[in-house]
Amino acid sequence: MEGRYELVIPNDDLPFRLFIFEGREGKYKVTKHWHHSVEIFLVQEGKIDFYINNSHLSLARQDFVLVNSNEVHSIECPEPNVTIVLQIPGDTFKEYLGEDGYLNFEKKDDIQNQRLTELVTSMFSIYEKQEYGGSLKVKSQFYELLHLLVTEFKTETMDKELIRQKRQLDKLSDVTQYMRDNYDQDLKLEEVAERFGFSSTYLSRIFQKYAQVNYRTYLIDLRVKYAVRELVGSDHEIGEIAMNHGFPDSRSFSKAFKKRYGCLPSTYRKHTVINR
Structure with missing residues (x-):
């Protein structure tokens, strides 16, 4: 997720x-x-x-x-x-x-x-x-x-751990905005962490603990999310869509897509078009 x-x-x-x-x-x-x-x-x-x-x-x-x-x-x-x-x-x-x-x-x-x-x-x-x-x-x-x-x-009292989570997510916000702007590029954890003054270990840890997702899963989910929009909004080939959104090939895109949507991109597109 x-x-x-x-x-x-x-x-x-x-x-x-x-x-x-x-x-x-x-x-x-x-x-x-x-x-x-x-x-x-x-x-x-x-x-x-x-x-x-x-x-x-x-x-x-x-x-x-x-x-x-x-x-x-x-x-x-x-x-x-x-x-x-x-x-x-x-x-x-x-x-x-x-x-x-x-x-x-x-x-x-x-x-x-x-x-x-x-x-x-x-x-x-x-x-x-x-x-x-x-x-x-x-x-x-x-x-x-x-x-x-x-x-x-209004909630009268806020749990200290909840406040801590909100503060950590504030820190992550700039990182995830950068990733959204560049998700189709080769975004290595180490390079992104360095860009924002974090160690890769620290960035990985706060992703997992506070965003409840690891860095790689986040990046792949982001790519799938944007690819879906092109999938249902155009007649582009699956391979072309995959390349447009940071996947090396259609096979890797299809694998990631099926894991998240339970079907292949071609099946999802067909169903969406039929139900329009």
Whole structure:
């Protein structure tokens, strides 16, 4: 499973991102990653499986999950679903950070959870219509949601180990961003570690302990992730796609792909085209 740092870019007209999860067709995975933003995933139809810090959550209709800044998580959705995703840049909460520099949220009782669900659903419904003045209403509900989060959903105390993990993932963020920008190159562990002032042993250790994935697996998962986009978005040959994304040949790409998706790239492409 991959560990990666994800940059959250707000919608052009909003100070956050609001969209339908890209895995809506099913047979889709998002490998292990983390980011500085706070995310809310709210399932409208179907279900998805969420994994956060080694905990498994099965989300069905009207269920949601709060993903905090620098929490390692992954997603699997074997079946079609409709899931609203709200990504809130971490800097939004900078005035409310604790002495340790972090802020966490957690689900509360049914009344508070329902209020959050209603706000996110309404925000997306209004934004989707793109009516005159609608973005103002969405923004007003967004700030109402922020108030709800910091007053009702804030975690009172944070475990010291969790804080330590967040700090280590902060360190890894620059490394993984560099790897995302250069994943199709020959990225040796020793060379990447040296670039960021780490020993290879140290970088390998913090990858495994805090990102919960080893360096090589991360890199291969990253290559597969980007290759999948070309696989389903073009008619390029499998061998060409493999070479475009850092694999030495189609055989190594197919082996890595099958390990992660349970089938060969050609089979995956065929199934995706049929279900479009």
